[in-house]
Amino acid sequence: MNENDKKAFETQLRTFVGRPIGPPMTGRDPVNEPMIRQWCDAMGETHPAYLDAKAAKGTIHGEIKAPPTMLQAWVMEGWEMHEGYDEPKNEQHRLHKFLADHGYTGVLGTNTEENYTRYLRLGEQVTAETVIAEISDEKATGRGIGYFITTRTSFVNEKGEDIGSMSFxxxxxxPPAEAASAGGGAGKDGKSAAVAAKPTRIKPPMGQDNAWWWEKVAKENVLPIQRCTGCGKLRHPPRPMCDACGSQKWDSIAASGRGTIHTFTVIHYPQFPGYDYPIVSIIVDLEEGERMASTLVECKPEQVAIGMPVELLIHTDEDGFKIPFFRPAK
Amino acid sequence: MPTTIHNEAAVAGIGQTAYSKKSGVSELSLATEAVRKAIDDAGLRPSDVDGLVTYTMDSSDEVEVARTVGIGDMTFWSKVNYGGGAAVGLVAHAAMAVATGMAKNVVVYRALNGRSGQRMGQGVSGQIISSDLIHWSWYMPFGLLTPASWIALQAKLYMEKYGATSEHLAHIAITQRMHAQNNPNAAMRGKPMTMDDYMNARMICEPLRLFDCCQEDDGGCALLITSAERAKDMKQKPAVIRAVTQASFEGQEQMTSFYREDLAALPEMELAAKIIYEQSGLGAKDIDAACLYDAFTPEILMQLEAFGFCGKGEAKDFVTADSLTLGGALPNNTHGGLLSEAYLHGVNNLAEGVRLIRGTSCNQPEGVDHVLVTSGVGVPTGAVIFGQV
Known part of the structure; x- marks a missing residue:
């Protein structure tokens, strides 16, 4: 964005402030016991005033009431709110899509503040009206540059009586990668806003027995295989002594890079930052006779097969780290 | 001086805490509760205990446990390495100590906040450069970070080689879930599982779905081991250690022994089988029930073959014949196992092995004379046979 584009963007952004996100929204169900029970289950709430009709009789309300912190649950949209902003259904969606379209693709809930006027009783019908209350100036944050958006919601019952309010x-x-490619990496004060580095794969801890191998990968773009200089036996993973002849002397050869898949798995879960999932994880039989663990790329998970010929590909991460991967042999 | 461990030692007490997803107490608290209960179960006092054994992975040191429980002088302690592979090793170390007089009464324990605290499978990383960490460096950068991913590589090959399918794995998971329904301590009690439930669960690391993977729990579990002679005069019916061994096979790595000729087998378990059958003079046909280590379902298939309950590649047919159920040829993990009772790193499977000998399992088969219990799969491991006095 050049300066003029940015101005136009900012002007349009400000027009959202003060807008209701849409017509007032009434909860799909009146305040009811099953929802209270499920919410309490999920939250670990065990107070009998919410759960036990007999015990609730003894309270000043004389019957089960809803936990105050459940306020927003009565008007939640359900699963459809998670469908994304491709087809915005209200002003809030439109605002988020507008920002996403301009590269502000990350979203992070930061804080919420709720006020409860009184307890909700069974049968009450909750209606919420939400307004886009504030949009901050562009801020540099640990996540990247962005805007804080505050919405204010007021909650009333079917008689229009105030029940509570929430600011969210x-x-x-x-995200920093987008900030760089969109040319918007500098905040208002001119400092780089791309504070948080993108997570990377877990790097191999480097010790005397393995660092040389990774250095060779990085500097020579090869897949090294350790070789005993006593008897010539190859060994992977590298170790400090030959298990055949006992020699502690060794050098290495560069593998041809050709091999076949001995076995594989497709890793879906859990997902660690810095890796692209699903990962096709393979054990490769190298042409030289040694075996190694690696990753298969440029191949759909459903097309991987045991016995499939593969070839070496030295992959370079965004941070410059080099790692030997494989792809289906051409 | 004994020249073999055969019939020299026995389990005289077992103790366990509640198993939960959030204990709300320290691991030391769980450890000491389990240890104290094992001592009480044997009818002894803390001051009668003079040895302790636990996992290298356990956070409660022997002397902290001793001070907390009121165990006085000790002449023996040790820690066993390699995660769940340690389970039977604990029994082996304690048995050696009591058989040789290094100690009289040894408690072995494992306690962990395995769900609310440090969970397994959160990835391996670290700063101290050890040989173990260098070993992990060959896997971590490639995203091979969890036990499920390591086992999946072996399971995939095994299944392809022998034609085992998800249905075969499901049989194991469903059978153990069924067993858990009678176990008040089981995490999955009240949650029986159908084939659809199993198949519809999400994929973790192909071919492993969610219910091929064990629980994660908070809890503690302990066994008191003494000489077979002394055990006879104690409060409970002893589970005599017919045979016990640790086992690591050529080319062994911790979870990543990918460099051997045949990845569709467990040679360390075959080694364990050979040794315990020799020590005891028993064979697969003499084993009446088992608690085979079950962090992941395919491990059961490969162990059934390693211990000779069926031939290579035949385990899939063995399990579909309902052999692992109460009425089957080899009732297995009658408490629900790691899959459906709790993941106490295998020590809870040892406790169930003892209950099966006592006749007090929540799913007690008739006529149990010998029970096989194994520890971790894919790691340096071990196996024990418990028998009647």
Whole structure:
């Protein structure tokens, strides 16, 4: 974005402030016991005033009431709110899509503040009206540059009586990679805003028995295989002594890079930051006779097969780290 | 002086805490509760105990446990390495100590906040450069970070080689879930599982679905081991250690022994089988029930073959014949196992082995004379046979 584009963007952004996100929204169900029970189950709430009709009789309300912190649950949209902003259904969606379209693709809930006027009783019908209350100036944050958006919601019952209110704040930000490619990496004060580095794969801890191998990968773009200089036996993973002849002297050869898949798995879960999932994880029989663990790329998971010929590909991460991967042999 | 461990030692007490997803107490608290209960179960006092054994992975040191429980002088302690592979090793170390007079009464224990605290499978990383860490360096950068991913590589090959399918794995998971329904301590009690439940669960690391993977729990479990002679005069019916061994096979790595000729087998378990059958003079046909280590379902298939309950590649047919159920040829993990009772790193499977000998399992088969219990699969491991006095 050049300066003029940025100005136009900012002007349009400000027009959202003060807008209701849509017509007031009435909960799909009146305040009811099953929802209270499920919410209490999920939250670990065990107070009998919410759960036990007999015990609730003894309270000043004389019957089961809803936990105050459940306020928002009565008007939640359900699963459809998770469907994304491709087809915005209200002003809030439109605002988020507008920001996402301009590279602010990250979203992070930051804080919420709720006020409860009184307990909700069974049968009450909750209606919520939400307004886009504030949009901050562009801020540099640990996540990247972005805007804090505050919405304010007021909750009333079917008679229009005040029940409570909520202000909810989210950060809409440019993840650093996008910030760089969109040319918007500098904040208002001119400092680089791409503070948080993108997570990377877990690097191999480097010791005397393995660092040389990774250095060779990085500097020579090869897949090294350790070789005993006493008897010539190859060994992978590298170790400090030959198990055949006992020699502690060794050098290495560069593998041809050709091999076949001995076995594999497709890793779906859990997902660690810095890796692209699903990972096709393979054990490769190298042409030289040694075996190694690696990753198969440029291949759909459903097309991997035991016995499949593969070839070496030295992959370079965004941070410059080099790692020997494989791809289906051409 | 004994020249073999055969019939020299016995389990005289077992103790366990509640198993939960959030204990709300320290691991030391869980450890000491389990240890104290094992001592009480044997009818002894803390001051009668003079040895302790636990896992290298356990956070409660022997002397902290001793001070907390009121165990006085000790002449023997040790820690066993390699995660769940340690389970039977604990029994082996304690048995050696009591058989040789290094100690009289040894408690072995494992306690962990395995769900609310440090969970397994959160990835391996670290700063101290050890040979173990260098070993992990060959896997971590490639995303091979969890036990499920390591086992899946072996399971995939095994299944392809012998035609085992998800249905075969499901049989194991469903059978153990069924057993857990009678176990008040089981995490999965009240949650029986159908084939659809199993198949519809999400994929973790192909071919492993969610219910091919064990529980994660908080809890503690302990066994008191003494000489077979002394055990006879104690409060409970002893589970005599017919045979016990640790086993690591050529080319062994911790979870990543990918460099051997045949990845569709467990040679360390075959080694364990050979040794314990020799020590005891028993064979697969003499084993009446088992608690085979079950962090992941395919491990059961490969162990059934390693211990000779069926031939190579035949385990899939063995399990579909309901052999692992109460009425089957080899009732297995009658408490629900790691899959459906709790993941106490295998020590809870040892406790069930003892209950099966006592006749007090929640799913007690008739006529149990010999029970096989194994520890971790894919790691340096071990196996024990418990028998009647």
């Amino acid at each position: 704040r989210v950060l809409r930000y440019k």
